[in-house]
Amino acid sequence: MVDPLDRAARADGGKIIAALAARFRNLDIAEEAFAEACARAVAAWANTPPRDPAAWLYRVAERVALDRVRQATVRTRVVLPEPEPDPTAEELMLDASPIPDERLKLIFVCCHPAIHPEARAALTLRLVCGLSAEEIARAFLISEPTLAQRLVRAKRKIALAGIGFDVPGPEAWVDRLDAVLSTIEVAYAHAHADGAGSGRHADYATEMLGITGTLAKMLPNEAEVLALAAMVRFAEARRPARVNQDGVMVPLSEQDPSLWDAALIAEGRGYFAVAARLSPRAPRVVAALIHAEWCARASLAEPPPWANILTIYDALLTVRDDAITRLNRAVALAEVAGYEAALDAVDALDVPGLAQFLPYHAVRAGLLYRLGLNAAAREAYDAAIALGPGEAERRWLAQRRAEIS
Numbered sequence: 001m002v003d004p005l006d007r008a009a010r011a012d013g014g015k016i017i018a019a020l021a022a023r024f025r026n027l028d029i030a031e032e033a034f035a036e037a038c039a040r041a042v043a044a045w046a047n048t049p050p051r052d053p054a055a056w057l058y059r060v061a062e063r064v065a066l067d068r069v070r071q072a073t074v075r076t077r078v079v080l081p082e083p084e085p086d087p088t089a090e091e092l093m094l095d096a097s098p099i100p101d102e103r104l105k106l107i108f109v110c111c112h113p114a115i116h117p118e119a120r121a122a123l124t125l126r127l128v129c130g131l132s133a134e135e136i137a138r139a140f141l142i143s144e145p146t147l148a149q150r151l152v153r154a155k156r157k158i159a160l161a162g163i164g165f166d167v168p169g170p171e172a173w174v175d176r177l178d179a180v181l182s183t184i185e186v187a188y189a190h191a192h193a194d195g196a197g198s199g200r201h202a203d204y205a206t207e208m209l210g211i212t213g214t215l216a217k218m219l220p221n222e223a224e225v226l227a228l229a230a231m232v233r234f235a236e237a238r239r240p241a242r243v244n245q246d247g248v249m250v251p252l253s254e255q256d257p258s259l260w261d262a263a264l265i266a267e268g269r270g271y272f273a274v275a276a277r278l279s280p281r282a283p284r285v286v287a288a289l290i291h292a293e294w295c296a297r298a299s300l301a302e303p304p305p306w307a308n309i310l311t312i313y314d315a316l317l318t319v320r321d322d323a324i325t326r327l328n329r330a331v332a333l334a335e336v337a338g339y340e341a342a343l344d345a346v347d348a349l350d351v352p353g354l355a356q357f358l359p360y361h362a363v364r365a366g367l368l369y370r371l372g373l374n375a376a377a378r379e380a381y382d383a384a385i386a387l388g389p390g391e392a393e394r395r396w397l398a399q400r401r402a403e404i405s
Contacts, residue, residue, distance in 0.1 A: 003039050004045065004049040004053050005038065005042065005045060005049075005053065007053070008053035008054045008057055009038055009057070009130075010130070011217055012053075012054035012057070012058075012059075013034060013130040013310055014127075014129045014130035015054075016037075016054065016057055016058045016061060017030045017031060017034050017127055017130070018030075018105070018106040018127070019058065020033055020034065020058075020061055020062065020063060021106055021109075022105055022106060022109075022129065022326075023062075023065075023071065024065050026159075027127060027155050027158060027159075028068070028155065028159075029065050029068050030061075030065065030127070031127065032056070032065075032068065033061040033062070033064040033065035033068065034061045034255065035099040036061070036064045037057045037058075037060040037061035037064060038057065038059075039102070040060055040138075041053075041056065041057060041060070044056075067160070102133055103209055104214060104215075104310070106124070106127065107124050107183055107184075108168050108173070108176055108180060109158075109163065109168075109173075110123045110124040110127060110154075110158075110183075111124060111176040111179035111183065112158070112161075112163050112176065112278065113153045113175045113176065113182050114157060114163060114361055115157050115158065115163075116150070116153065116154065116157075116163050117179065118150060119150040119151065119153060119154035120154070120179035120182075120183075121140075121179050121182040121183040121186065122136050122140065122147060122150055122151060122154070122178075123150075123154040123155070124179070124180075124183040124298055125139070125186055125187060126151055129183070129187045129204065131186075131187070131190065133147055133148060133151075135190065136186075137353070137356070138353065138356045138357055138358075138387075139186045139189070139190075140186075140353070140391070141323060141324075141351050141352070141353025141354060141356075142353050143352075143353070143358060168182065170218075173218065173219060174219075176223075177219070177222065177224070177225070178224075180215075180226050181224055181284065182226065182385050183336070184208055184211060184212060184215075184228060184232075185228065187204050187208060188204060188205065188208040188232055188235070190204065191204035191205040191208065192205065192235050192236075193389075193390060193393070194390035194391075194392070194393070205236055205239070208232050209232055209233065209236060211232075212225075212228055212229035212232050213229060214325050215228075215229070216229045216271060221272075221278065222278075223274075223275040223276075223278035223279035223282045223284075223285050224275070224279075224283070224284040224285065226271045226272070226274050226275035226278070227271070227275040227282065227284040227285040227288040228284055228288070229268075230268040230269070230270075230271035230272035230275060230288045230291070230292070231268070231284070231287065231288045231291050232268075233264045233265070233267050233268030233271065234264075234265060234268040234272075234291035234292060234294070234295050235291060236261070236264055237260045237261040237262075237264035237265045237268065237295065238252070238255060238260050238261075238294075238295070239261075240259045240260065240261060241255035241256050241259035241260060242255065242259070242392070243392045246395075247391065247392055247395060248392060248395040248396050248399060249390075249392040249393045249395065249396035250396075251396075252294060253304040253306075254300075256299075256300055257295075257297050257298055257299055257300070258299060260295065265295045268291070269292065269295075272285075272288050272289075272292050272400055275288065276289075281315075281391075282319070283319045283320040286312065286315055286316045286319060286320075287316055287320070289312050290309060290312050290316070292314065293305050293308050293309060293312060294309070304335070306332050306335035307336055309332040310329065310332040310333055310336045313325065313328065313329035313332055314329070316329075317329065318394070322347050323351040324357075324359075326345065326349060327346065327349065327354075327359060327360055327363055330342045330343075330345045330346045330367075331363060331364060333345055334366075334367060334370075337369050337372050339370045339372060342367050343364070343367040343368065343371065346360070346363060346364050346367065347364075356387065357387075358384050358387040358388075358389055361380045361381070361383040361384035361387070362380075362384045362397060363382075364380045365378075365380030365381040365383075365384060365397075365400070365401075366378050366400065367401070368380055369403075369404055374404045377401075377404055378401060381397055381400060381401035381404075382401070384397050385397050385398065385401070389399060
């Protein structure tokens with residue numbers, strides 16, 4: 001049974017911190033207040049958890065933050081009332097007040113141009129989306145100490161520069177857009193990485209559908225916004241086929257297209273068609289084309305479109321050449337040019353952070369196995385499993401490892 005505090009912290013922690021930061025205009029106070037609320041919940045919920053745990057956490061964190069502000073203004077000699085006591089579980093049994101969702105607003109705040117580009121998305125993922133330092137470091141293929149330094153500098157910059165927490169006007173959106181989209185990409189990737197939708201970030205899948213739809217309305221002529229909205233829909237449409245009846249992940253090339261969500265695919269095609277007309281060579285537009293190509297497959301009777309996928313990846317490398325793109329390309333290369341060529345491409349990647357990147361070990365393990373290098377394949381599968389995949393993915397990796405004689 002999942003602990004109610006753990007569940008609430010995972011599902012709503014980002015929203016609560018975002019709302020507190022927007023209200024008190026201080027990121028440190030928001031984080032500290034939420035942490036204190038969670039600590040108080042351990043004792044307060046021991047016997048009777050509240051009906052709305054997230055509302056309880058928000059209310060308590062709000063009062064903690066108010067207390068911090070009172071302490072900071074003690075020099076003004078203003079007589080301030082004592083903070084209200086924490087609400088009991090019973091007091092909140094009928095409290096249906098929603099927590100204000102300031103997530104998209106704070107995403108734009110944290111992606112302010114004054115903050116170093118390398119820190120914008122990382123700061124947002126930590127504060128707004130609730131990803132751990134380890135998860136963010138893995139996503140950006142950097143070490144945790146390097147990430148910590150970036151986050152500290154970014155928060156200091158916000159405080160010293162007096163960056164406002166108000167919704168920026170349309171004239172400011174474009175300058176922040178790439179970091180905003182990168183944040184959404186990583187947040188959704190963590191939700192999508194768990195095929196069964198049972199991980200700590202599973203709720204982001206539905207939320208990112210809403211956020212990308214909102215952004216598309218805000219910026220209807222930005223090709224990469226529309227392309228990201230298309231990608232999220234194409235990927236979410238495939239979720240019904242991502243896990244089999246035994247709870248094991250099903251690779252994309254083996255998924256039954258008849259199980260995919262046709263309505264979401266149609267919606268994604270609508271966004272993609274406009275994006276392709278606006279800027280066909282924009283990086284996210286080319287990346288969305290890969291998803292569109294897969295979603296054009298009508299049934300398992302049709303062979304996977306590996307040759308087309310490889311061609312699109314080659315085009316993507318001309319506009320976005322990074323280790324993750326090359327790793328994904330290697331999967332298609334293996335089916336077109338052979339496993340040895342693909343393994344050479346994977347082993348040529350020279351990024352230290354790949355050692356903590358689960359897909360790297362999974363791809364490499366599959367290639368080693370197909371080349372008959374069983375001992376090395378077992379080691380690679382073990383490395384992937386050790387990085388803590390979702391249950392469906394873990395079962396798939398374990399099955400593949402068990403096949404090695």
